[in-house]
Amino acid sequence: MFAVLLIRSFGLHAVLRLCSEFHRFPVLALLDSQAADASSRQRGRAPLLELTAAAEAAGVRLGMTASQALARCSRLRFIQKNCAAETAAQEELLAHAAHFTPDYENTAPGVVTLDLRHVVQTGDGPPTRRGDPRAHCLPDLLRETFAHPLHLGFASTPDLAHLAAHLGPAPDFSCRIPPETTKARAFLAPLPLDVLPPFSKEDESFKRLRQWGLRTLGDLATLPRDEIVRRLGLQGGTLWDYATGQNRRLLRLVHPVADYSQDFQFEHPIETAEPLFLVLEAMIETLCARLASAWLVAHAMQLKLRFENGLTHERELRIAEPCADSDLFLRLLQRHLDGFTATAPITRVVLEMQPAPPPHQQTRLFENSLRDPNRLAETLSHLETLLGKDRIGVPHLLPTRHPDGFLVRPFLDAVDDSPQWRRPALGPRREGAPSPDSRVGAPSPSAEARLSLLPPLRRFRPPLAARVRFEEGRPAEVDAGAIRGHIQHAEGPWPLSGEWWDTTRNWSWQEWDVWLESGAYRLGQQPENTWQLTGTYG
Amino acid sequence: MNTIPTALRAAALRETLRERFPAAHSGAVPRCAFATGVPCLDCFSIPQGSFTEIVNDSLLAGSGVLLAAVLDKARQEKRLIGLIDAANAFDPQSHHASTRLLWVRCRQIEDALRAADLLLRDGNLPFVVLDFQLCARQILQRVPASSWTRLGLLAEKSGVTSLAFTPCTTLSCASVRLRMEAVLGPEISHLSRSEITARLRLHLDRTRTGIMSPPFAPPLEPPLPAAAFSILDGTSAPNGHSIIHALPLRKAG
Numbered sequence: 096m097f098a099v100l101l102i103r104s105f106g107l108h109a110v111l112r113l114c115s116e117f118h119r120f121p122v123l124a125l126l127d128s129q130a131a132d133a134s135s136r137q138r139g140r141a142p143l144l145e146l147t148a149a150a151e152a153a154g155v156r157l158g159m160t161a162s163q164a165l166a167r168c169s170r171l172r173f174i175q176k177n178c179a180a181e182t183a184a185q186e187e188l189l190a191h192a193a194h195f196t197p198d199y200e201n202t203a204p205g206v207v208t209l210d211l212r213h214v215v216q217t218g219d220g221p222p223t224r225r226g227d228p229r230a231h232c233l234p235d236l237l238r239e240t241f242a243h244p245l246h247l248g249f250a251s252t253p254d255l256a257h258l259a260a261h262l263g264p265a266p267d268f269s270c271r272i273p274p275e276t277t278k279a280r281a282f283l284a285p286l287p288l289d290v291l292p293p294f295s296k297e298d299e300s301f302k303r304l305r306q307w308g309l310r311t312l313g314d315l316a317t318l319p320r321d322e323i324v325r326r327l328g329l330q331g332g333t334l335w336d337y338a339t340g341q342n343r344r345l346l347r348l349v350h351p352v353a354d355y356s357q358d359f360q361f362e363h364p365i366e367t368a369e370p371l372f373l374v375l376e377a378m379i380e381t382l383c384a385r386l387a388s389a390w391l392v393a394h395a396m397q398l399k400l401r402f403e404n405g406l407t408h409e410r411e412l413r414i415a416e417p418c419a420d421s422d423l424f425l426r427l428l429q430r431h432l433d434g435f436t437a438t439a440p441i442t443r444v445v446l447e448m449q450p451a452p453p454p455h456q457q458t459r460l461f462e463n464s465l466r467d468p469n470r471l472a473e474t475l476s477h478l479e480t481l482l483g484k485d486r487i488g489v490p491h492l493l494p495t496r497h498p499d500g501f502l503v504r505p506f507l508d509a510v511d512d513s514p515q516w517r518r519p520a521l522g523p524r525r526e527g528a529p530s531p532d533s534r535v536g537a538p539s540p541s542a543e544a545r546l547s548l549l550p551p552l553r554r555f556r557p558p559l560a561a562r563v564r565f566e567e568g569r570p571a572e573v574d575a576g577a578i579r580g581h582i583q584h585a586e587g588p589w590p591l592s593g594e595w596w597d598t599t600r601n602w603s604w605q606e607w608d609v610w611l612e613s614g615a616y617r618l619g620q621q622p623e624n625t626w627q628l629t630g631t632y633g
Numbered sequence: 634m635n636t637i638p639t640a641l642r643a644a645a646l647r648e649t650l651r652e653r654f655p656a657a658h659s660g661a662v663p664r665c666a667f668a669t670g671v672p673c674l675d676c677f678s679i680p681q682g683s684f685t686e687i688v689n690d691s692l693l694a695g696s697g698v699l700l701a702a703v704l705d706k707a708r709q710e711k712r713l714i715g716l717i718d719a720a721n722a723f724d725p726q727s728h729h730a731s732t733r734l735l736w737v738r739c740r741q742i743e744d745a746l747r748a749a750d751l752l753l754r755d756g757n758l759p760f761v762v763l764d765f766q767l768c769a770r771q772i773l774q775r776v777p778a779s780s781w782t783r784l785g786l787l788a789e790k791s792g793v794t795s796l797a798f799t800p801c802t803t804l805s806c807a808s809v810r811l812r813m814e815a816v817l818g819p820e821i822s823h824l825s826r827s828e829i830t831a832r833l834r835l836h837l838d839r840t841r842t843g844i845m846s847p848p849f850a851p852p853l854e855p856p857l858p859a860a861a862f863s864i865l866d867g868t869s870a871p872n873g874h875s876i877i878h879a880l881p882l883r884k885a886g
Contacts, residue, residue, distance in 0.1 A: 467756075478748055482738065486738040615692070615821075632821075
């Protein structure tokens with residue numbers, strides 16, 4: 096099913112929606128914008144482009160010059176055509192159409208054609224939107240949600256719907272043409288030839304039809320198509336098809352510019368969360384509606400806050416399974432902002448959605464193995480708020496030999512297993528392994544294989560300061576507060592160093608693996624001869 | 634070990650009660666065993682959707698080795714696993730990298746409890762490991778039993794299997810409690826992880842699952858090292874280190 100949204104006297108309507116003072120004058124006519132710059136004599140010869148119903152009732156007709164119209168009706172007021180106002184009104188009409196379907200055509204000024212085949216269910220009653228639990232009548236929805244008088248037409252083809260929109264005289268009339276050809280012809284028969292598409296009115300064929308004395312589509316439909324094609328060519332055949340409801344064409348769909356971001360500048364800086372959430376909620380609703388209208392979903396959103404002191408806070412919040420659920424995004428933002436403290440009042444907020452096509456199939460085993468990926472994203476966001484961003488995720492080793500050199504990557508960003516660079520082993524040396532001295536700078540033959548040779552370490556974070564007593568060049572006793580005792584066995588030292596090329600960041604120390612009665616520990620010596628217990632084995 | 638027959642008797646008593654009063658147990662969800670892939674754990678039939686506590690009184694019991702084995706098996710089988718690190722002690726350089734490991738670094742025990750609550754509620758990760766090994770015993774024992782009970786109920790409801798490493802008996806909600814025996818010595822620096830894992834000894838301390846489990850881990854079939862030593866009998870090894878027991882490991886059980 097196709098629908099056409101039509102605004103009659105679109106030029107007049109576009110100006111009237113902007114200038115409310117003209118509503119005091121019901122008898123109005125639209126003049127070309129060039130007429131205003133011309134002399135008064137030329138202005139009087141300018142033809143009328145559009146009329147209000149009151150002007151038509153007063154005897155004014157289209158095609159008259161301004162002087163002729165004034166002679167008929169002295170109360171007539173003239174309005175200059177405003178292209179900018181028409182563009183704005185057309186955009187409003189297109190936005191209204193986009194709210195109902197992603198497939199729509201910008202047919203002509205004041206005319207938009209909607210392809211509703213995928214979003215509307217039809218039956219004996221009026222058409223309704225699929226998934227609408229209350230089964231609202233679609234024509235009523237289309238009219239009620241638009242602020243201006245709208246003519247509606249529903250039919251099985253775009254052009255038939257366009258003609259149907261012209262059928263009713265009342266502004267709120269909507270018409271539905273049955274799909275059967277014979278019934279459609281009967282419906283269309285009383286329509287004047289003026290309702291034929293705008294491209295055809297200046298055409299020679301259209302003028303010839305008028306010269307033949309044809310006034311309605313019914314007059315045209317009674318003539319044989321072959322004879323019309325013989326006399327008027329292919330264009331005549333198209334007009335005949337149009338008049339009989341048999342013309343079929345594809346819509347030239349509108350592809351709106353993808354802008355899934357919202358920017359809001361507060362008039363006064365805000366210091367509490369409530370007004371921020373009010374704004375964010377409206378932003379998310381708008382952005383999710385935009386995404387849904389384009390049949391897209393979002394896999395992440397980016398929040399940017401600007402503070403009065405010039406600082407900014409930026410954060411990307413990701414979800415595991417892309418969706419356009421505004422409630423979910425709002426909950427994610429709430430979770431994130433629950434644990435956030437601003438350093439200054441907020442002056443501006445920017446929210447941007449990262450669009451993605453809806454997930455139709457399983458693309459990654461990992462993502463789809465989750466029961467409810469979006470719930471996990473919410474839980475992770477909650478955990479980040481609770482613990483901090485760098486305290487939850489997937490451990491990722493840094494390309495350094497520095498002990499405890501790692502970072503925590505977001506869990507949802509984690510990719511499939513891939514070979515990672517690993518530093519050489521730091522644990523006790525196994526028989527046959529390289530000597531302690533050779534470990535510095537020595538490439539690891541197989542990081543994975545070597546890992547399996549070492550007992551795992553549990554680190555003390557922060558390390559425990561220790562005092563160490565040496566005997567014969569080896570540590571003999573350690574005292575780190577709760578952990579103290581005679582060293583039964585020690586292996587080392589393992590000298591370590593790195594970033595020697597940078598005088599500000601270079602480091603070096605040595606480590607021992609020591610055994611006490613209570614357990615096995617890793618003992619580290621800083622260059623300043625300070626000792627630390629950095630972890631425990633086993 | 635007096636506790637083991639007691640535990641078995643308790644399980645038998647529960648079974649008898651279940652048979653005689655089936656209505657009182659009609660709401661109980663039958664549980665199946667969760668396979669971690671680590672033989673010395675799986676032989677105890679860890680129930681799915683419940684807590685299993687592994688108590689390590691000594692740092693020489695090898696809980697870190699067992700934890701590494703559990704994480705490594707999960708990595709090999711590409712399973713999602715959560716690690717709630719209550720003492721922030723996990724060392725990524727000592728473990729194989731896995732993108733399916735969610736590491737939660739906590740500052741204190743309360744953080745770990747909240748994180749466990751969230752992950753168990755979430756239910757997306759089927760297996761969650763809680764590492765309390767380096768936490769202070771006094772603080773752990775101050776955690777009210779109701780907190781553990783709530784976590785146990787959450788695990789049961791969401792079906793998440795949880796494994797907790799603790800330095801002392803802590804979890805009142807544990808369906809299975811295992812106790813590790815200190816078996817490690819300096820010789821482990823000459824053994825591979827698989828060899829060390831094969832040395833681990835776990836005892837069944839308590840079970841509430843009704844699944845009959847052996848009181849000890851059955852004899853394993855580890856790859857025998859060329860020289861397997863133990864600190865137990867104090868003999869010296871050929872390479873100059875102290876220690877060693879002469880028995881092959883497969884007879885140690």
